[in-house]
Amino acid sequence: MNEQNLDLVFGALSDATRRGMLAQLSQGEANITALAAPYDMSQPAISKHLRVLERAGLIERIKRGREHYIKANAGxxxxxxxxxxxxxxxxxxxxxxxxxxxxxxxxxxxxxxxx
Amino acid sequence: MNEQNLDLVFGALSDATRRGMLAQLSQGEANITALAAPYDMSQPAISKHLRVLERAGLIERIKRGREHYIKANAGxxxxxxxxxxxxxxxxxxxxxxxxxxxxxxxxxxxxxxxx
DNA sequence: TTCATTCATAACCAAATGGTTATATATTTA
DNA sequence: TAAATATATAACCATTTGGTTATGAATGAA
CATH class of the missing domain: 1.20.5 (Single alpha-helices involved in coiled-coils or other helix-helix interfaces)
Structure with missing residues (x-):
């Protein structure tokens, strides 16, 4: 893991919403609607948070039909x-x-x- | 440690310059001039990075005359x-x-x- | 086929971030 | 006392971040 990746990972962890999502994912994978449920926030905002987590390599996306399932990546x-x-x-x-x-x-x- | 403190700590760690400073501080305390030396950056920029680390509680400042010594805080x-x-x-x-x-x-x- | 659901993207905005130059303050040295 | 050194602060700027609304595309259900 190089310096830039560390930037991305720590940056992704520096937001309570994103940490909350990762915490939720510790219970197992979830689709985006389920991940979004606890937050009083627009759907595109959720989408952006997930992109940040994805760029950092902290989550992966699995498409099943119209639902996108997310699972956390420990590495x-x-x-x-x-x-x-x-x-x-x-x-x-x-x-x-x-x-x-x-x-x-x-x-x-x-x-x-x-x- | 509450959520906001975690924001500050992870946010502080999300920058390579600040991580470099913390790495340098693993060798022992240092004054600001010494901490700044490896970086091609203005002195006020260094000062700002240190303030970010300080707000996160990751460093402490000890003034000895005109020099300010910095030490890392493990907690x-x-x-x-x-x-x-x-x-x-x-x-x-x-x-x-x-x-x-x-x-x-x-x-x-x-x-x-x-x- | 039509409608509903799930999700992404574009365009926009305000605030935060990371840098700069200029200047001020405190302390040490000559 | 005067000059040099160590550091902080103010003001500014460009970019990034975290949110919004509006819209579009893909899939599933009626």
């Missing part, structure tokens, strides 16, 4: 999650190291360990 | 990563279930298991 999300997990490890490590240092040098905000 | 990233991990589990599960079903019913693209 790109896992990649994006991997990016976070990898770096968060280092950030967490540094934070904990500073905490430990402060602990050792008793530079606590509540001295003597009392409240 | 919000971990939360966002948790969102992905949680749902990706279901999406992956469904995908694998379909794969297994197709396997069992021998509806493979390469019949008889041969190429």
């Amino acid at each position: 790109p999300a896992e990649q994006a999650g991997g990016w976070i997990t990898y770096y968060a490890q280092f950030w967490r490590q540094q934070f904990d190291a500073v905490e430990a240092y402060l602990q050792e040098h008793a530079e606590k905000k509540t001295p003597e360990g009392k409240v | 919000p990233a971990e939360q966002a990563g948790g969102w992905i991990t949680y749902y990706a589990q279901f999406w992956r599960q469904q995908f694998d279930a379909v794969e297994a079903y197709l396997q069992e019913h021998a509806e493979k693209k390469t019949p008889e298991g041969k190429v």
Whole structure:
């Protein structure tokens, strides 16, 4: 997964409506009408959100007659999650190291360990 | 972490420059000049990117004299990563279930298991 | 065949985003 | 004190984003 794909995936995840759709898809595939139901939004708006998710590779479309079924694709999300997990490890490590240092040098905000 | 915070975190992560800064911060805190160095971009543009990261809670600012040191904050990233991990589990599960079903019913693209 | 349903596309709009240049502020150095 | 450095802010601009209404195309049902 290159940088531009990460842009698309994180960008797609940065909207509550789209995350809601993905959450709904965790229950299994759904057609577009069903996906749209929870939102007070025009049908073309829904269509646009789905296109964003599709461009990011987070969903796939399967046409069955006049209905389009949507299913979520784990791969790109896992990649994006991997990016976070990898770096968060280092950030967490540094934070904990500073905490430990402060602990050792008793530079606590509540001295003597009392409240 | 509420929906709006997730918007901010994923939105902040959806730009390669900002991800690059966070990657750099995995090596430890840095001042803004150092963070800006790899990018062919004006100083105010860098300043804006940092503000986006800050609003998302992904970084913190520590002023030491005229220099502002930046350090990454693991918490919000971990939360966002948790969102992905949680749902990706279901999406992956469904995908694998379909794969297994197709396997069992021998509806493979390469019949008889041969190429 | 005709009507209803499902979905996509075009055209438009306001607001947000990501960049710029110019300028200001605070701090350090000479 | 004067100059240099580090950073922020204001004002501006083009593009993208997230919504709308209007319309069209494909499919299914009556």
